[in-house]
Amino acid sequence: MFKIVKKQLLAKDIYLMDVEAPRVARAAQPGQFLIVRIDEKGERIPLTICDYNAEKGTVTIVTQIVGASSRKICALNEGDYFASFTGPLGHPSELTLLCKEDLHKKHILFIAGGLGTAPVYPQVKWLAKQDAKADVIVGAKNKDLLILQDEMKAIAKNLYVATDDGSAGFKGLVTELFKDLVDKQGQKYDIVVAIGPMIMMKFVALTTKSYSIRTIVSLNTLMVDGTGMCGACRVTVGGKTKFTCVDGPEFDGHLVDFDEALRRQGMYKNIEKEKDCQCLVRLDKT
Amino acid sequence: MANKIPRTQARERDPKVRATNFEEVCFGYSPNEATLESTRCIQCKNPRCVAACPVSVKIPQFIQCVKENRFADAAKAIAADSSLPAVCGRVCPQESQCEGACVLGVKGEPVNIGKLERFVGDWAMDNNVETVKKTNPNGKHVAIIGSGPAGLACATDLAKFGYYVKIFEALHKPGGVLEYGIPEFRLPKERVVKREIDNVRKLGVEIETDVVVGRTVTVDGLMDDEKFDAVFIGSGAGLPKFMGIPGENFNGVVSANEFLTRANLMKAYDSDYDTPIYVGSNVAVVGGGNVAMDAARTAKRLGANVSIVYRRSEKELPARAEEVHHAKEEGIDFKMLTNPTTILGNDIGWVTGLRCVRMELGEPDASGRRSPVELKDSEFDFPTDVVIMALGTSPNPLIKDTTPGLESNKRGCIVANEQGATTRPGIFAGGDAVSGAATVILAMGAGRAAAKAIDEYVKLKS
Numbered sequence: 001m002f003k004i005v006k007k008q009l010l011a012k013d014i015y016l017m018d019v020e021a022p023r024v025a026r027a028a029q030p031g032q033f034l035i036v037r038i039d040e041k042g043e044r045i046p047l048t049i050c051d052y053n054a055e056k057g058t059v060t061i062v063t064q065i066v067g068a069s070s071r072k073i074c075a076l077n078e079g080d081y082f083a084s085f086t087g088p089l090g091h092p093s094e095l096t097l098l099c100k101e102d103l104h105k106k107h108i109l110f111i112a113g114g115l116g117t118a119p120v121y122p123q124v125k126w127l128a129k130q131d132a133k134a135d136v137i138v139g140a141k142n143k144d145l146l147i148l149q150d151e152m153k154a155i156a157k158n159l160y161v162a163t164d165d166g167s168a169g170f171k172g173l174v175t176e177l178f179k180d181l182v183d184k185q186g187q188k189y190d191i192v193v194a195i196g197p198m199i200m201m202k203f204v205a206l207t208t209k210s211y212s213i214r215t216i217v218s219l220n221t222l223m224v225d226g227t228g229m230c231g232a233c234r235v236t237v238g239g240k241t242k243f244t245c246v247d248g249p250e251f252d253g254h255l256v257d258f259d260e261a262l263r264r265q266g267m268y269k270n271i272e273k274e275k276d277c278q279c280l281v282r283l284d285k286t
Numbered sequence: 287m288a289n290k291i292p293r294t295q296a297r298e299r300d301p302k303v304r305a306t307n308f309e310e311v312c313f314g315y316s317p318n319e320a321t322l323e324s325t326r327c328i329q330c331k332n333p334r335c336v337a338a339c340p341v342s343v344k345i346p347q348f349i350q351c352v353k354e355n356r357f358a359d360a361a362k363a364i365a366a367d368s369s370l371p372a373v374c375g376r377v378c379p380q381e382s383q384c385e386g387a388c389v390l391g392v393k394g395e396p397v398n399i400g401k402l403e404r405f406v407g408d409w410a411m412d413n414n415v416e417t418v419k420k421t422n423p424n425g426k427h428v429a430i431i432g433s434g435p436a437g438l439a440c441a442t443d444l445a446k447f448g449y450y451v452k453i454f455e456a457l458h459k460p461g462g463v464l465e466y467g468i469p470e471f472r473l474p475k476e477r478v479v480k481r482e483i484d485n486v487r488k489l490g491v492e493i494e495t496d497v498v499v500g501r502t503v504t505v506d507g508l509m510d511d512e513k514f515d516a517v518f519i520g521s522g523a524g525l526p527k528f529m530g531i532p533g534e535n536f537n538g539v540v541s542a543n544e545f546l547t548r549a550n551l552m553k554a555y556d557s558d559y560d561t562p563i564y565v566g567s568n569v570a571v572v573g574g575g576n577v578a579m580d581a582a583r584t585a586k587r588l589g590a591n592v593s594i595v596y597r598r599s600e601k602e603l604p605a606r607a608e609e610v611h612h613a614k615e616e617g618i619d620f621k622m623l624t625n626p627t628t629i630l631g632n633d634i635g636w637v638t639g640l641r642c643v644r645m646e647l648g649e650p651d652a653s654g655r656r657s658p659v660e661l662k663d664s665e666f667d668f669p670t671d672v673v674i675m676a677l678g679t680s681p682n683p684l685i686k687d688t689t690p691g692l693e694s695n696k697r698g699c700i701v702a703n704e705q706g707a708t709t710r711p712g713i714f715a716g717g718d719a720v721s722g723a724a725t726v727i728l729a730m731g732a733g734r735a736a737a738k739a740i741d742e743y744v745k746l747k748s
Binding site: 023024027032037041042043044068069083084085086087088089224225227228229230231232234236241246260263264266267268 | 456466496498501526537538552635
């Protein structure tokens with residue numbers, strides 16, 4: 001059992017929680033995820049790790065209410081427990097494999113969509129610790145759905161905001177803001193890391209491809225166990241089948257078959273509707 | 287003559303009724319049936335059944351106890367060698383082990399050792415028989431990775447030797463394949479698996495769930511930071527294989543592991559649980575092992591018409607004879623000598639059918655089985671909504687990738703000798719993680735052998 005020691009409302013229907021999980025907190029690295037289970041009859045739900053504190057033994061997650069399972073998570077309060085809080089899973093971000101000098105030479109841009117801001121945060125924070133501050137684009141529907149802005153501002157080199165309705169920052173899509181930065185504002189990037197809804201990652205990858213900028217995406221596929229056992233998370237990358245949970249979650253965005261990934265993500269949608277739940281679908285999708 | 291008595295058959299649920307629910311198929315023996323069957327054993331001086339048992343259960347001894355109505359003593363006789371009699375009595379391939387070696391089988395039918403073992407295991411649990419006593423602790427600590435058959439058997443013996451044993455389990459429930467793989471109708475979870483694991487716990491063995499060794503902690507971390515004197519890796523073979531044919535990533539194509547995990551561990555068949563599962567109207571299961579039978583019979587119970595597609599003939603099916611028999615009784619269609627070449631789908635990416643070729647059997651291959659050869663111009667399609675791939679599994683690379691110096695072979699199996707010693711001192715391994723996918727009882731045998739080797743290693747070191 002894993003105790004929730006802090007719960008905070010970040011935006012409408014979006015909650016941050018600190019959870020006591022000393023083993024996970026000690027082992028977590030940027031880019032990894034975990035699997036939570038609310039109670040005995042609940043799903044195994046993959047969530048990205050937003051932050052971790054090895055000394056306190058806590059791990060931070062951010063959840064948005066999109067269906068029955070996420071509603072159950074968000075209904076938990078400080079002092080309540082998760083039945084499971086398993087991880088960290090998947091490979092750490094490939095940036096963590098680069099040495100300091102290499103990191104200093106690279107111009108890195110993160111593109112976060114919606115709840116994708118949460119998993120982007122630990123990566124930007126880790127880079128800041130290596131004195132390799134990165135630029136960050138955060139996209140959201142409107143200004144009320146922006147999260148972790150102050151935290152991100154404190155660690156990013158530049159923080160750019162795009163909203164669909166223009167209620168904050170640039171009015172338009174993150175891909176349009178990206179083009180604006182590169183074409184009009186003279187920004188140069190060597191690596192783009194995009195984390196957000198599958199459809200956003202697809203279009204970011206398409207856009208950066210025309211600029212020949214290496215692009216890493218972190219996939220939010222269906223999963224059951226998260227340890228390589230089930231294969232529900234299969235994705236085609238460069239013509240080969242990969243398991244997101246053990247081979248990823250990060251892949252080369254220019255090689256991912258996003259149309260297949262989008263289709264596979266919806267496999268249980270009808271059944272879930274029948275059961276009035278959004279089980280198994282990672283919650284950082286819109 | 288004892289062997290004039292016909293083999294006592296265990297009562298089973300009506301195939302038509304049981305194919306619609308998840309209740310256990312076989313009722314098992316009543317005390318009277320067990321006693322009757324036990325009289326058939328002729329108590330061989332050199333019991334071939336014991337030699338054929340991977341954990342060397344003293345079979346004539348426990349059967350003699352049953353014959354004398356001393357069921358608690360029978361349980362104790364088994365417990366000396368096996369901590370999971372109610373499990374093994376249900377899932378062991380007895381026909382190729384103990385019963386296959388039974389001398390009565392030469393001219394007639396062998397003693398029904400499996401059903402007798404199951405009876406004793408169930409009776410002991412129902413009557414709270416304390417089969418083993420806790421030993422005085424020796425102050426040494428052993429970590430076991432995986433709470434499946436190999437890990438549980440290893441833990442049991444080590445605890446009996448006086449070790450403090452902690453099992454680390456990646457999933458949220460202990461049991462490994464007993465929990466996620468084998469279906470409820472063949473191996474009840476609450477009544478059998480949980481209770482037998484509770485008996486292991488009674489020996490003082492601790493189980494920590496939700497720990498993925500290789501990610502949450504490493505093997506070296508367990509030895510260096512958590513001060514375990516030795517580690518046993520019984521992490522099984524959990525990685526599903528796919529065929530690599532076109533269409534395999536269409537929606538509706540799942541591994542047997544995924545399908546069974548949803549149904550067993552995540553209880554998708556129970557509407558109280560949140561787990562979704564999809565079977566459509568027609569399901570094709572590719573493969574011929576126990577896992578294929580389990581997936582097929584589970585899909586049947588969820589309401590689908592089910593076909594098993596296997597490239598060899600029925601004689602070569604690797605599944606237990608009883609499972610094939612039960613599957614047929616329940617109305618599973620067997621498409622033998624058939625091999626899929628393409629999975630067909632529609633324009634929204636869902637499976638619509640399976641393209642197959644017919645096969646014939648050629649010369650025996652290295653395994654001694656006749657290898658199937660494709661028949662020319664025999665291609666045909668048949669419609670299906672779901673394809674379940676039950677082609678076997680291989681070990682998860684997580685532990686070998688995160689444990690420097692731990693050698694593995696080309697198939698991804700950890701290299702270990704007969705006693706379970708790996709290429710790293712203090713690290714032992716056994717079960718499917720070493721052999722590749724095999725049986726519950728072989729994994730238990732490997733766990734026991736490793737427990738002995740670990741004891742010798744720790745004693746030598748200290």
